Amino acid sequence: MPIVHITRRERFSAAHKLSRADWTPEQNYATFGKCSNPNWHGHNYVLWVTVSGEPSTETSFVTDLSALSRLIKEHVLDHLDHKNIDLDVPFMKGRYSSTENLAVAIWEQLEAPVKALGVSLRTVKVEETENNYVEYHGER
Amino acid sequence: MPIVHITRRERFSAAHKLSRADWTPEQNYATFGKCSNPNWHGHNYVLWVTVSGEPSTETSFVTDLSALSRLIKEHVLDHLDHKNIDLDVPFMKGRYSSTENLAVAIWEQLEAPVKALGVSLRTVKVEETENNYVEYHGER
Amino acid sequence: MPIVHITRRERFSAAHKLSRADWTPEQNYATFGKCSNPNWHGHNYVLWVTVSGEPSTETSFVTDLSALSRLIKEHVLDHLDHKNIDLDVPFMKGRYSSTENLAVAIWEQLEAPVKALGVSLRTVKVEETENNYVEYHGER
Amino acid sequence: MPIVHITRRERFSAAHKLSRADWTPEQNYATFGKCSNPNWHGHNYVLWVTVSGEPSTETSFVTDLSALSRLIKEHVLDHLDHKNIDLDVPFMKGRYSSTENLAVAIWEQLEAPVKALGVSLRTVKVEETENNYVEYHGER
Amino acid sequence: MPIVHITRRERFSAAHKLSRADWTPEQNYATFGKCSNPNWHGHNYVLWVTVSGEPSTETSFVTDLSALSRLIKEHVLDHLDHKNIDLDVPFMKGRYSSTENLAVAIWEQLEAPVKALGVSLRTVKVEETENNYVEYHGER
Amino acid sequence: MPIVHITRRERFSAAHKLSRADWTPEQNYATFGKCSNPNWHGHNYVLWVTVSGEPSTETSFVTDLSALSRLIKEHVLDHLDHKNIDLDVPFMKGRYSSTENLAVAIWEQLEAPVKALGVSLRTVKVEETENNYVEYHGER
Numbered sequence: 001m002p003i004v005h006i007t008r009r010e011r012f013s014a015a016h017k018l019s020r021a022d023w024t025p026e027q028n029y030a031t032f033g034k035c036s037n038p039n040w041h042g043h044n045y046v047l048w049v050t051v052s053g054e055p056s057t058e059t060s061f062v063t064d065l066s067a068l069s070r071l072i073k074e075h076v077l078d079h080l081d082h083k084n085i086d087l088d089v090p091f092m093k094g095r096y097s098s099t100e101n102l103a104v105a106i107w108e109q110l111e112a113p114v115k116a117l118g119v120s121l122r123t124v125k126v127e128e129t130e131n132n133y134v135e136y137h138g139e140r
Numbered sequence: 141m142p143i144v145h146i147t148r149r150e151r152f153s154a155a156h157k158l159s160r161a162d163w164t165p166e167q168n169y170a171t172f173g174k175c176s177n178p179n180w181h182g183h184n185y186v187l188w189v190t191v192s193g194e195p196s197t198e199t200s201f202v203t204d205l206s207a208l209s210r211l212i213k214e215h216v217l218d219h220l221d222h223k224n225i226d227l228d229v230p231f232m233k234g235r236y237s238s239t240e241n242l243a244v245a246i247w248e249q250l251e252a253p254v255k256a257l258g259v260s261l262r263t264v265k266v267e268e269t270e271n272n273y274v275e276y277h278g279e280r
Numbered sequence: 281m282p283i284v285h286i287t288r289r290e291r292f293s294a295a296h297k298l299s300r301a302d303w304t305p306e307q308n309y310a311t312f313g314k315c316s317n318p319n320w321h322g323h324n325y326v327l328w329v330t331v332s333g334e335p336s337t338e339t340s341f342v343t344d345l346s347a348l349s350r351l352i353k354e355h356v357l358d359h360l361d362h363k364n365i366d367l368d369v370p371f372m373k374g375r376y377s378s379t380e381n382l383a384v385a386i387w388e389q390l391e392a393p394v395k396a397l398g399v400s401l402r403t404v405k406v407e408e409t410e411n412n413y414v415e416y417h418g419e420r
Numbered sequence: 421m422p423i424v425h426i427t428r429r430e431r432f433s434a435a436h437k438l439s440r441a442d443w444t445p446e447q448n449y450a451t452f453g454k455c456s457n458p459n460w461h462g463h464n465y466v467l468w469v470t471v472s473g474e475p476s477t478e479t480s481f482v483t484d485l486s487a488l489s490r491l492i493k494e495h496v497l498d499h500l501d502h503k504n505i506d507l508d509v510p511f512m513k514g515r516y517s518s519t520e521n522l523a524v525a526i527w528e529q530l531e532a533p534v535k536a537l538g539v540s541l542r543t544v545k546v547e548e549t550e551n552n553y554v555e556y557h558g559e560r
Numbered sequence: 561m562p563i564v565h566i567t568r569r570e571r572f573s574a575a576h577k578l579s580r581a582d583w584t585p586e587q588n589y590a591t592f593g594k595c596s597n598p599n600w601h602g603h604n605y606v607l608w609v610t611v612s613g614e615p616s617t618e619t620s621f622v623t624d625l626s627a628l629s630r631l632i633k634e635h636v637l638d639h640l641d642h643k644n645i646d647l648d649v650p651f652m653k654g655r656y657s658s659t660e661n662l663a664v665a666i667w668e669q670l671e672a673p674v675k676a677l678g679v680s681l682r683t684v685k686v687e688e689t690e691n692n693y694v695e696y697h698g699e700r
Numbered sequence: 701m702p703i704v705h706i707t708r709r710e711r712f713s714a715a716h717k718l719s720r721a722d723w724t725p726e727q728n729y730a731t732f733g734k735c736s737n738p739n740w741h742g743h744n745y746v747l748w749v750t751v752s753g754e755p756s757t758e759t760s761f762v763t764d765l766s767a768l769s770r771l772i773k774e775h776v777l778d779h780l781d782h783k784n785i786d787l788d789v790p791f792m793k794g795r796y797s798s799t800e801n802l803a804v805a806i807w808e809q810l811e812a813p814v815k816a817l818g819v820s821l822r823t824v825k826v827e828e829t830e831n832n833y834v835e836y837h838g839e840r
Contacts, residue, residue, distance in 0.1 A: 003559040004520045009551040013269065015155040015180040015224075018760075031759055033766065039224035040155040042182005044269055050555075055524075059451055060438075060516035065552055066453065084155075084179035096760035100704045104755075129153065129184055131709045132765055135750075139703040143699040144660045149691040158340075171339055173346065190695075195664075199591055200578075200656035205692055206593065236340035240284045244335075271289040272345055275330075279283040293549065295435040295460040295504075298620075311619055313626065319504035320435040322462005324549055364435075364459035376620035380564045384615075409433065409464055411569045412625055415610075419563040423839040424800045429831045470835075475804075479731055480718075480796035485832055486733065573829065575715040575740040575784075599784035600715040602742005604829055644715075644739035689713065689744055 001054040005122060006062045008049050010072050012081035015042040016097040040084065045102075046127040047076070049110060053119035063119045071117065075109045099128045103136040111138075141194040145262060146202045148189050150212050152221035155182040156237040180224065185242075186267040187216070189250060193259035203259045211257065215249045239268045243276040251278075281334040285402060286342045288329050290352050292361035295322040296377040320364065325382075326407040327356070329390060333399035343399045351397065355389045379408045383416040391418075421474040425542060426482045428469050430492050432501035435462040436517040460504065465522075466547040467496070469530060473539035483539045491537065495529045519548045523556040531558075561614040565682060566622045568609050570632050572641035575602040576657040600644065605662075606687040607636070609670060613679035623679045631677065635669045659688045663696040671698075701754040705822060706762045708749050710772050712781035715742040716797040740784065745802075746827040747776070749810060753819035763819045771817065775809045799828045803836040811838075 017040050018032035019025075028036040035041070049072055053062045079089050085097040091109055095101045107124045114121040127133040157180050158172040159165075168176040175181070189212055193202045219229050225237040231249055235241045243266045254261040267273040297320050298312035299305075308316040315321070329352055333342045359369050365377040371389055375381045383406045394401040407413040437460050438452040439445075448456035455461070469492055473482045499509050505517040511529055515521045523546045534541040547553040577600050578592040579585075588596040595601070609632055613622040639649050645657040651669055655661045663686045674681040687693040717740050718732040719725075728736040735741070749772055753762045779789050785797040791809055795801045807824045814821040827833040 001560060002524045002556060004523060005555040005557070006520065007553050007555070011269070013181050013183050015182040031764075034222035037222050037224070037228070039227045040180050040182065041153050041222040041224065042155040042180065043153050044184040055518065055520040060518035060521050062520050062554075064451075082174035082177050082181040084177070084181070087179045088177070098755065098760035100706065100755040100762050101760050103704060104702045129151070133707050134762075135705040135707070136702060137705070140701060141700060142664045142696060144663060145695040145697070146660065147693050147695070171344075195658065195660040200658035200661050202660050202694075204591075238335065238340035240286065240335040240342050241340050243284060244282045273287050274342075275285040275287070276282060277285070280281060291549070293461050293463050295462040311624075314502035317502050317504070317508070319507045320460050320462065321433050321502040321504070322435040322460065323433050324464040362454035362457050362461040364457070364461070367459045368457070378615065378620035380566065380615040380622050381620050383564060384562045409431070413567050414622075415565040415567070416562060417565070420561060421840060422804045422836060424803060425835040425837070426800065427833050427835070475798065475800040480798035480801050482800050482834075484731075571829070573741050573743050575742040594782035597782050597784070597788070599787045600740050600742065601713050601782040601784070602715040602740065603713050604744040642734035642737050642741040644737070644741070647739045648737070689711070 003052055004055055004062050005050050005052045006065070006068075007123075008065055008068050008072065010047045010049070010069070010077060011044060012047065012077050013042065013044050014080050014083050014085050015040040016085040017041065018096060018098065020096070040086075043128050045080070047072070047106065048123070048125040049106075049114075049121070050123040050125070051114055051117070051119040052122050063117050067117060068114075071113050072110065075113055076106050079109075099126050099132065099134040100136075102126055103134045107136050107138060143192055144195055144202050145190050145192040146205070146208075147263075148205055148208050148212065150187045150189070150209070150217060151184060152187065152217050153182065153184050154220050154223050154225050155180040156225040157181065158236060158238065160236070180226075183268050185220070187212070187246065188263070188265040189254075189261070190263040190265075191254055191257070191259040192262050203257050207257060208254075211253050212250065215253055216246050219249075239266050239272065239274040240276075242266055243274045247276050247278060283332055284335055284342050285330050285332045286345070286348075287403075288345055288348050288352065290327045290329070290349070290357060291324060292327065292357050293322065293324050294360050294363050294365050295320040296365040297321065298376060298378065300376070320366075323408050325360070327352070327386065328403070328405040329394075329401070330403040330405070331394055331397070331399040332402050343397050347397060348394075351393050352390065355393055356386050359389075379406050379412065379414040380416075382406055383414045387416050387418060423472055424475055424482050425470050425472040426485070426488075427543075428485055428488050428492065430467045430469070430489070430497060431464060432467065432497050433462065433464050434500050434503050434505050435460040436505040437461065438516060438518065440516070460506075463548050465500075467492070467526065468543070468545040469526075469534075469541070470543040470545075471534055471537070471539040472542050483537050487537060488534075491533050492530065495533055496526050499529075519546050519552065519554040520556075522546055523554045527556050527558060563612055564615055564622050565610050565612040566625070566628075567683075568625055568628050568632065570607045570609070570629070570637060571604060572607065572637050573602065573604050574640050574643050574645050575600040576645040577601065578656060578658065580656070600646075603688050605640070606693075607632070607666065608683070608685040609666075609674075609681070610683040610685070611674055611677070611679040612682050623677050627677060628674075631673050632670065635673055636666050639669075659686050659692065659694040660696075662686055663694045667696050667698060703752055704755055704762050705750050705752045706765070706768075707823075708765055708768050708772065710747045710749070710769070710777060711744060712747065712777050713742065713744050714780050714783050714785050715740045716785040717741065718796060718798065720796070740786075743828050745780070746833075747772070747806065748823070748825040749806075749814075749821070750823040750825070751814055751817070751819040752822050763817050767817060768814075771813050772810065775813055776806050779809075799826050799832065799834040800836075802826055803834045807836050807838060
């Protein structure tokens with residue numbers, strides 16, 4: 001049986017900043033530049049979730065995309081969309097809100113529920129702006 | 141001589157919320173939904189500025205796009221990019237940060253300096269998400 | 281007060297064909313080419329609806345985009361999305377399913393309900409493929 | 421010698437539905453939702469074909485992209501473009517027209533002719549809508 | 561009868577530079593910056609041609625898009641695609657190759673043949689990069 | 701620690717042609733078609749550079765994207781943007797300017813400086829037109 005990869009695109013709009021509480025504003029600005037603005041800024045993040053598996057002989061689907069989309073909504077988007085990543089998101093507590101950390105945290109949110117769908121989580125891709133994106137494949 | 145329209149695209153990432161200080165959180169949520177999240181959210185805004193004029197016989201340009209881009213940077217982007225629209229932006233003071241108000245305010249910021257370039261400001265277009273955008277043509 | 285234009289983007293996927301029942305297959309092929317395939321073909325149509333008005337002093341909105349989106353869903357998308365334009369769509373009965381006719385028909389579907397929102401319908405834009413789109417501004 | 425991957429993008433517009441002949445309309449709707457509409461719906465599919473090989477010392481090409489494009493046209497697009505995937509396409513006979521099955525079938529159509537060009541087929545990617553795409557790398 | 565606008569997108573890749581033969585390299589660089597590179601640079605230009613008219617009662621088309629596309633190919637693309645705008649293009653002789661001049665020249669190339677199709681030429685839009693585009697509506 | 705991939709998108713506009721000095725114009729046209737136009741043509745190239753590494757515990761970044769962007773500017777864009785690839789670019793001397801060769805040459809330009817940033821170069825992707833792109837992963 002072929003193993004096919006299927007990707008769902010989702011979007012969320014959120015506020016954040018990059019700054020360490022144990023650094024001065026000057027130190028934060030030196031490292032994080034305008035991303036350290038104390039009053040926050042924000043982005044339209046785009047999220048792609050890729051899973052793989054064998055197409056079902058009954059439905060010809062690797063997985064029902066509506067089910068995958070609902071799962072992403074419940075475990076990721078409901079926590080992030082129209083939120084402040086640094087203040088409002090339980091699964092980002094204690095982590096700086098870099099796109100790198102966000103991709104890894106989204107992977108951790110999705111790994112178990114995707115497995116429960118009977119497919120393998122392959123890639124979490126997060127685009128912060130049209131010029132920057134991050135991918136996490138579960139590598140350590 | 142032909143009158144040609146020329147458009148420059150720029151981008152800014154900013155935080156904001158939609159909520160009235162004189163309303164309760166429940167009233168704000170009823171009208172503004174998740175856009176009223178007290179801890180802010182944010183967007184990658186895309187801005188298109190259209191000006192028109194006759195191409196110069198000397199340079200064949202309606203206007204030097206580098207000059208137009210610098211002017212947009214000075215009068216608009218330096219105030220909005222990586223900022224909180226509700227807290228950090230002098231020209232948005234006293235206005236709710238709807239995309240409508242943002243487009244009108246950007247028009248007001250650009251009208252005089254664009255005129256000083258010798259061309260006419262025709263349209264300010266602001267995209268908030270891939271599904272929503274606003275255009276202001278200076279109509280009243 | 282400024283008059284601002286606001287645009288909502290929506291999408292629908294539909295089947296159709298271009299062929300006249302009173303023509304032979306050869307005549308249809310001569311005029312409509314591969315678009316006349318008897319077993320249908322289909323598109324991901326993209327729809328932009330532009331309305332204009334003065335931003336409300338209470339909400340700063342020209343119109344609540346969620347309300348506009350629901351109205352487009354009720355009057356347009358629920359009839360067209362995942363349908364056969366030639367067989368399933370009451371408001372396209374008796375009209376060939378060219379993008380031109382589709383744009384005019386969508387305008388007619390939206391004109392009254394948009395007016396009831398208190399704003400003016402300005403443009404219906406329908407994209408059939410990345411290389412072709414149609415705009416209708418209500419001109420006759 | 422370096423091994424380089426080169427990708428050609430192509431497009432086709434087609435009708436299809438997801439429904440099993442041995443299920444009732446209710447069963448089909450329960451599993452496939454609005455994709456089971458009996459009168460079909462359709463999409464603008466986007467197809468990316470990736471092949472790899474060493475750039476020729478004579479031409480500096482991995483493969484002549486015009487030749488690759490003609491090959492995709494002959495073996496894939498001429499069968500799918502402006503067609504009904506469920507009724508008109510020999511290589512989809514006996515397979516449900518999920519994007520998963522489509523990607524695998526396109527791989528099978530291209531594998532031998534791509535090999536005859538002297539390069540390796542690496543990925544067939546099929547996008548059904550802007551939010552969903554499938555990739556097949558030949559894995560079993 | 562409704563008057564509908566229909567737009568065809570086309571693309572061409574061309575080389576050019578911005579420099580006046582009667583200026584020194586230093587003068588050219590001062591005005592045109594890196595666009596004055598003596599050995600040329602180039603772009604993937606995108607062209608949108610908008611025409612308007614009443615949909616035919618026979619075909620439901622404002623105009624046959626294949627005919628419009630062939631006309632654009634004959635009068636514009638065959639002269640510009642994979643060419644040097646400053647050296648190879650008869651209709652650009654004696655004009656600097658700014659995007660402004662290009663849009664006006666393309667309008668002039670298309671005005672008569674579009675009229676011969678029985679429709680009105682409304683807009684020629686030329687995009688030079690993702691951040692810059694020009695529109696000409698025939699205004700003088 | 702997780703290993704995360706991060707990608708920076710950049711753009712450059714350049715002229716080039718595909719033709720061998722030791723072939724006749726007819727031979728060049730037979731192999732390279734309109735890409736062999738003696739007076740050059742050009743493209744808006746898009747470049748994606750992907751690097752991977754562990755996010756820093758201090759900054760949460762795999763690498764500072766501003767530093768990566770400056771490095772790409774210094775080693776790649778300053779040599780290619782608004783240039784003639786065949787005449788102006790030292791690191792393309794002696795190589796035909798196919799997108800394949802360009803991707804490999806950009807890899808070679810970036811490999812050492814990316815390593816000096818403490819991360820691994822994973823992919824150089826170069827898009828020549830919306831329908832064609834090349835990826836090099838350092839495979840030999």
